[in-house]
Amino acid sequence: MTAPAHIRVLVAKPGLDGHDRGAKVIARALRDAGMDVIYTGLGLTPHMIVEAALQEDVDVVGLSILSGAHMTLLPKVTHALDAAGLGHCVVVAGGIIPSEDAHMLTHTHGVDAVFGPGTTTDEIITFIRTAVAAVRAQRA
Amino acid sequence: MSDEQSRADAIVQGDRRALAQALTTVERGGQSARALLRCIPAGASGRVVGITGAPGAGKSTLTTALAQEFRVRGLTVAIVAVDPSSPITGGSLLGDRIRMYDLAGDSGVFIRSMANRGRYGGIAAATADAATLMAAAGYDVILLETVGAGQSDVAVADVADTILLVEAPGMGDEVQSIKAGLLEIADVIAVSKSDRADAPATFQQLRALVQMQHPSTDAWEVQLCGVSALQKTGIGPLTDALLAHQQWLIQHPYTPRAMHRRKSSLHRAIETQLFESLTQTASWVQAQHILASDRQPDTDALAQMVLAAWRTTP
Numbered sequence: 001m002t003a004p005a006h007i008r009v010l011v012a013k014p015g016l017d018g019h020d021r022g023a024k025v026i027a028r029a030l031r032d033a034g035m036d037v038i039y040t041g042l043g044l045t046p047h048m049i050v051e052a053a054l055q056e057d058v059d060v061v062g063l064s065i066l067s068g069a070h071m072t073l074l075p076k077v078t079h080a081l082d083a084a085g086l087g088h089c090v091v092v093a094g095g096i097i098p099s100e101d102a103h104m105l106t107h108t109h110g111v112d113a114v115f116g117p118g119t120t121t122d123e124i125i126t127f128i129r130t131a132v133a134a135v136r137a138q139r140a
Numbered sequence: 141m142s143d144e145q146s147r148a149d150a151i152v153q154g155d156r157r158a159l160a161q162a163l164t165t166v167e168r169g170g171q172s173a174r175a176l177l178r179c180i181p182a183g184a185s186g187r188v189v190g191i192t193g194a195p196g197a198g199k200s201t202l203t204t205a206l207a208q209e210f211r212v213r214g215l216t217v218a219i220v221a222v223d224p225s226s227p228i229t230g231g232s233l234l235g236d237r238i239r240m241y242d243l244a245g246d247s248g249v250f251i252r253s254m255a256n257r258g259r260y261g262g263i264a265a266a267t268a269d270a271a272t273l274m275a276a277a278g279y280d281v282i283l284l285e286t287v288g289a290g291q292s293d294v295a296v297a298d299v300a301d302t303i304l305l306v307e308a309p310g311m312g313d314e315v316q317s318i319k320a321g322l323l324e325i326a327d328v329i330a331v332s333k334s335d336r337a338d339a340p341a342t343f344q345q346l347r348a349l350v351q352m353q354h355p356s357t358d359a360w361e362v363q364l365c366g367v368s369a370l371q372k373t374g375i376g377p378l379t380d381a382l383l384a385h386q387q388w389l390i391q392h393p394y395t396p397r398a399m400h401r402r403k404s405s406l407h408r409a410i411e412t413q414l415f416e417s418l419t420q421t422a423s424w425v426q427a428q429h430i431l432a433s434d435r436q437p438d439t440d441a442l443a444q445m446v447l448a449a450w451r452t453t454p
């Protein structure tokens with residue numbers, strides 16, 4: 001009997017500006033929820049993020065964006081994921097993202113969820129578990 | 141053609157996605173992992189360098205510098221970076237990629253992070269299988285970064301062809317304490333962070349220790365190198381030493397270490413297959429129930445029960 005695979009999550013903070021405190025807090029919370037979290041740190045380009053997601057065979061790509069560049073960076077990541085055949089990856093973003101932008105990202109750019117500053121880690125964990133379970137069920 | 145066979149073919153043809161998915165399969169273990177591995181052709185030429193040393197010794201940074209040097213020399217590189225997982229939640233925070241930023245974007249490099257799980261189907265088995273897959277995918281050098289502490293390092297030593305021990309300067313008395321364990325399995329030792337002022341002292345201490353070892357004449361002579369992965373000094377000579385050891389291995393296939401590695405490989409295979417077949421028995425399930433309901437179960441008696449039932453299973 002084989003146990004269900006751990007949920008694998010890539011956590012990245014694209015862009016070199018700012019800090020990655022928030023991303024680290026999330027990374028630790030996801031680990032404590034039993035997930036394997038691949039933490040890549042700062043400064044990866046969308047292309048590098050997708051290549052890392054491919055090599056690590058992750059279920060989830062989590063992006064922390066504080067720079068305000070979410071409308072350029074996030075669509076680049078989701079489109080590159082699709083192009084690499086990784087459209088099944090659940091993409092979640094955290095950071096300071098205005099709600100109109102969040103709506104646009106989730107409705108037309110393939111981002112599965114946007115979590116604002118007030119979101120609890122429990123909400124994020126629940127969302128990821130549910131979304132990954134759905135994807136796995138669909139792919140099985 | 142079976143599903144496993146086509147997956148194996150894709151890996152051999154260099155399909156990175158197929159390799160990544162196969163790595164997930166072997167990490168989970170079980171019958172599907174073995175079915176896949178049976179389809180992987182033997183005889184790949186890639187060699188495994190195990191990189192071990194205390195937490196924070198500079199393994200990831202050095203792994204990155206070495207990978208760059210191998211790439212300059214025209215060799216492709218796959219990296220398995222192992223980090224500890226929480227024994228309680230089973231989760232893990234795998235952070236070695238942070239230090240490998242400079243390798244991102246090079247299609248001749250493949251990096252995979254792995255959590256160091258429990259014993260069965262755990263690190264030893266999964267890393268050995270991961271290395272097998274990466275070699276089959278055609279990578280010339282497979283660098284295996286260990287968690288840097290305890291039992292798993294010895295296990296990884298069983299997997300690697302060449303063992304590189306990374307020692308940071310300023311360990312003082314601790315240099316003595318590694319003598320018994322890690323120093324004995326090391327083929328090449330790197331004093332890392334040699335840009336630091338206390339590096340020469342550590343280098344001298346280690347040289348004294350190394351010179352006390354290996355009395356026999358036909359044994360590999362442990363190489364000691366001072367390196368700074370940050371300033372990129374000493375990386376060339378270290379790479380030479382690692383490649384020299386691999387050449388030496390080709391000429392000496394029946395050394396005690398090589399024999400030990402083969403035996404370990406057999407043990408691992410028996411252990412995984414035996415354990416797996418044990419978990420298929422009804423008494424295994426029964427034992428799990430007892431563990432969940434009895435505060436102080438007699439585990440020796442339980443083990444005997446499980447084994448007795450297993451022996452009589454056709």
Ligand SMILES: Nc1nc2c(ncn2[C@@H]2O[C@H](COP(=O)(O)OP(=O)(O)OP(=O)(O)O)[C@@H](O)[C@H]2O)c(=O)[nH]1
Binds near residue numbers: 194
């Ligand atoms: N001065 C100096 N510092 C270094 C060098 N190489 C690594 N470091 C520093 O040492 C620290 C640990 O480096 P890592 O490469 O992450 O060490 P590691 O052994 O992989 O650590 P774990 O995977 O956590 O066990 C980091 O802060 C590095 O910047 C070096 O050549 N010189």
Ligand SMILES: [Mg+2]
Binds near residue numbers: 201
């Ligand atoms: Mg490391």
